[in-house]
Amino acid sequence: MxxxxxxxxxxxxxxxxxxxxxxxxxxxxxISDDYRKSTEFLSLVRTIIGQQLSINVASSIYNKFIDNYGSQIYSLQSNIEVNDLKTLGLSKAKSETIIKLSYLINEENLNLTKTMKLPEQKAKDILCKIKGIGPWTVENFLLFSGKNQxxxxxxxxxxxxxxxxxxxxxxxxxxxxxxxxxxxxxxxxxxxxxxxxxxxxxxxxxx
CATH class of the missing domain: 1.10.1670.40 (Endonuclease Iii, domain 2)
Known part of the structure; x- marks a missing residue:
């Protein structure tokens, strides 16, 4: 349709x-598409950054993130540490979540392209196992980046x-x-x- x-x-x-x-x-x-980014990883990162933050603050932090790591990436390199992300304005908890997310992708234990096409509950079952990712984050990730209308x-x-x-x-x-x-x-x-x-x-x- x-x-x-x-x-x-x-x-x-x-x-x-x-x-x-x-x-x-x-x-x-x-209508704003602020959470829709060039890769599924970046869309999920933007959603994680946006947890309990205003749009302006979250956008500022995200822009620093892509300035440092690129706007077309599918994960972070394994040598990136929590303190590297904290210098961009991210909290320790969010930094740990993004690094864990990258680790799972790099180890081929998580495929976000496939996950975003799953029914809502199945996607939640997978992503909510990652500390720092809850139902709200998954819902917003799927809403802007997935195929679920x-x-x-x-x-x-x-x-x-x-x-x-x-x-x-x-x-x-x-x-x-x-x-x-x-x-x-x-x-x-x-x-x-x-x-x-x-x-x-x-x-x-x-x-």
Missing amino acids: TEKSKITHLIEKDPKLGKFIVFFTKKNFT DICPINDLGIKKGIQIIYNLNELPSEKKVMKISSKWKPYRSLASRYLWEIVDQDINFL
Whole structure:
């Protein structure tokens, strides 16, 4: 299905989200692809860096990372150490996660190209074994880099804020409410999630 058809589907299934999508279309706003990088490894690294950080801070650290190691790499070389990454602004924990990730790839114990094509739960079963990678990280990695078009990170604060805005709620929705609302967007919850993040990032709350 084309992107236009997916958008039409979302507008028809959820008019409240739809009016924001129409607004984006009329204003020619683009949806950010900040987590989508040239390789699966870099996409996952960007997602790891982004854990509990603002977009601007995470982007700054990621840019330092690729300035040092390149924008087309599939893993880090085995001689890179935790302290090397910490000098870029990464925490010790995130540095250890990225180095462990590189080790598994270099030893051919992990193939991210295959992993990103797996169903959500199977990908989580593989990647969540790596310390520092949890469900949120896998969901975002798959959402931006994988082939799964139907992912909605129900624990994500941005998703909850986006739903609060479009549904004009007095408080953030519960996970149960997020699941119920997001069911309207199937099978294109990934695209809907990206719109929600953009609504929050661009502070669009006047519709």
